[in-house]
Amino acid sequence: MPNVKMLGIFYFYRFKMKLKAFLFGILSIGLWASCDQTAIINENKPIENKTWLYTSHPSFQFHISDNTKKYDVYMNVRHTPEYAFSNLFVLIYQQHPNKKTYTFRKEVKLAKSDGKWTGKSSGSLYNQQAILHKDYIFPDTGLYTISIEQNMRDNPLKEITDIGLTVIPK
Missing domain, CATH: 2.60.120 (Jelly Rolls)
Known part of the structure; x- marks a missing residue:
């Protein structure tokens, strides 16, 4: 039988990593869009x-x-x-x-x-x-x-x- 505490920690870290990846993606898109908007051409x-x-x-x-x-x-x-x-x-x-x-x-x-x-x-x-x-x-x-x-x-x-x-x- 799996240790419930260990499974909870595993899922918490998995969620945390997905959240970091999501936030990094949003930040990257924002930076890319802001750079493109400042260029005249x-x-x-x-x-x-x-x-x-x-x-x-x-x-x-x-x-x-x-x-x-x-x-x-x-x-x-x-x-x-x-x-x-x-x-x-x-x-x-x-x-x-x-x-x-x-x-x-x-x-x-x-x-x-x-x-x-x-x-x-x-x-x-x-x-x-x-x-x-x-x-x-x-x-x-x-x-x-x-x-x-x-x-x-x-x-x-x-x-x-x-x-x-x-x-x-x-």
Whole structure:
């Protein structure tokens, strides 16, 4: 015959663990939702057939209504483990509301020197977020467009699945 006291303790701890898991899930969803709500844009665009051509420039539009705030601007990269390089060079085209475009080159490190990927793994994909601007103050209010061009020697560049942009006010 089972010890009633031991069964009671077992069920109490089982209930306690389920409650902790439930509360952790609710907290995680709340944090995830609150992070997503603060971003002005958080968008990823797929690269067709995982082959990124020089002529393909994923483009992202967003509106800045407060040019006194600081913003962090990130480029999102998603790639497979078969990606052949440890880095990625891109050209960033940033068009301001006055239609002037500023271009700069950015290197994104995707792997350490030992070959281990630095991004977060999700199944057979790796997600990497690279800072384009930290504490950036946009000069004007209005509609901005950021386009991203791959600037590697290989064309097409294989095994890049998505490119994205995230802009977060501080």
